[in-house]
Amino acid sequence: MTLPLKLSGAEVRLNGIGKRYGQVTAVKPLDLVIEGGTLVTLLGPSGCGKTTLLRMIAGLEQATDGRLFIGGKDVTLLPAGERNVSMVFQSYALFPHMSVLDNVAYGLVSSGFKKRDAHAKAESALETVGLKGFGTRLPSEMSGGQQQRVAVARALVLEPEVLLFDEPLSNLDARLRRSMREEIRALQQRLGLTVVYVTHDQAEALAVSDKIVVMRNAEIAQAGTPEELYTQPASVFVATFMGEANHVRAAVESIDGPTATVVLGGERLALPHRGTKPGPVDLVIRPEAIRISDSGQLSARVSRATYMGSHTEYYFSIAAGELFAVGADRLKRRAPGEQVMLALDPEGVVLVQP
Structure with a gap:
């Protein structure tokens, strides 16, 4: 019993x-x-x-x-x-x-x-x-x-x-x-x-x-x-500790409603401002939020591409530094040295005021 x-x-x-x-x-x-x-x-x-x-x-x-x-x-x-x-x-x-x-x-x-x-x-x-x-x-x-x-x-x-x-x-x-x-x-x-x-x-x-x-x-x-x-x-710290994340420096140029115009390496991106104000910001970008797209806002060069079976891991060189990305396009991998345009999914991008 x-x-x-x-x-x-x-x-x-x-x-x-x-x-x-x-x-x-x-x-x-x-x-x-x-x-x-x-x-x-x-x-x-x-x-x-x-x-x-x-x-x-x-x-x-x-x-x-x-x-x-x-x-x-x-x-x-x-x-x-x-x-x-x-x-x-x-x-x-x-x-x-x-x-x-x-x-x-x-x-x-x-x-x-x-x-x-x-x-x-x-x-x-x-x-x-x-x-x-x-x-x-x-x-x-x-x-x-x-x-x-x-x-x-x-x-x-x-x-x-x-x-x-x-x-x-x-x-x-x-x-x-x-x-x-x-x-x-x-x-x-x-x-x-x-x-x-x-x-x-x-x-x-x-x-x-x-x-x-x-x-x-x-x-x-x-x-x-x-x-x-x-x-x-x-x-x-919290952003980078809670999983993979890219960290680059940027600046908020202006705020229009919920959207901030962010200058990153000389290029302008429209992103949710998440309470930030004009001035220097830390830009945290999740690897899964980076997509190769002809309509992207960010020009980049493929520096590395690694086949991982279910996905491809990329390193992209941009004017502000290097970005690590996880791509689902394993059947159409981009080659190192190739110029591409990148789009950022807003839900995977966080602006943090220093």
């Missing part, structure tokens, strides 16, 4: 939360609300503070500033074991000498559950992650993806209000990472869990998140939905 898991997602509220190590600031005081039942990703380069922030939510690090609330309860001073939060570590941290079932049940047994009840809940958790019948195996007899699921089951069996992931897929190969991130997302949505997910992989963040918090230099650079961050980045 298995005992059903009782799971619900709680709101996580950070009010002025910060962390210092002596004179070093790991996380500058910040405010953040993570709504119950959503998956929020902390994304950023190494050393930006995302893992420290995750560990403060877990109770593994003590905040030096601010207050932390989970489900409306102030947990700022509570130790990790009293926060009803579970964490899935990058290394999985499974006990090699224990069976999978004992690994999953370990936290319950340690907290005083009878072994029979703990095993019943562990069986339910394994079934939840698609590993029913695997309880007698040792971790060494499981694949990397299966071990990752065992680590998730061990976290779920404690029936946490918040589930934390610290770079959970970094030890897996690219194909397995893709399938596992979809499984984590599906599990989160099915169970209504509140999940805080740390990664430095932009594609991973885009694929699983309700909301992404991009961090840089120990603070939040921008927070929003995946679509908002990709199409409406607030800075060049």
Whole structure:
């Protein structure tokens, strides 16, 4: 007999939360609300503070500033074991000498559950992650993806209000990472869990998140939905960190309604102004927004063309520099040295005022 898991997602509220190590600031005081039942990703380069922030939510690090609330309860001073939060570590941290079932049940047994009840809940958790019948195996007899699921089951069996992931897929190969991130997302949505997910992989963040918090230099650079961050980045850093992007300097010459006349390398382009004013701007152009077109506004020369099977990767030389583009015209590839005209899809071009 298995005992059903009782799971619900709680709101996580950070009010002025910060962390210092002596004179070093790991996380500058910040405010953040993570709504119950959503998956929020902390994304950023190494050393930006995302893992420290995750560990403060877990109770593994003590905040030096601010207050932390989970489900409306102030947990700022509570130790990790009293926060009803579970964490899935990058290394999985499974006990090699224990069976999978004992690994999953370990936290319950340690907290005083009878072994029979703990095993019943562990069986339910394994079934939840698609590993029913695997309880007698040792971790060494499981694949990397299966071990990752065992680590998730061990976290779920404690029936946490918040589930934390610290770079959970970094030890897996690219194909397995893709399938596992979809499984984590599906599990989160099915169970209504509140999940805080740390990664430095932009594609991973885009694929699983309700909301992404991009961090840089120990603070939040921008927070929003995946679509908002990709199409409406607030800075060049966010734009270039959220996937491939070309970055060139340009100038807004004039504004007419929603359209800006932008001068790029001596050529004029009509683009959505997105709140910018006349003067110097940073022009961020997504590779997929660049098309070869006889009616294009931008003259260019093909400097490189690489066949990639489903598409062609181009490098174009323009007066303002070089542009990287992804073209679907694999059956009609342009040759290096060829002069072409380029059109820019407005939805893939962002003007950012310095």
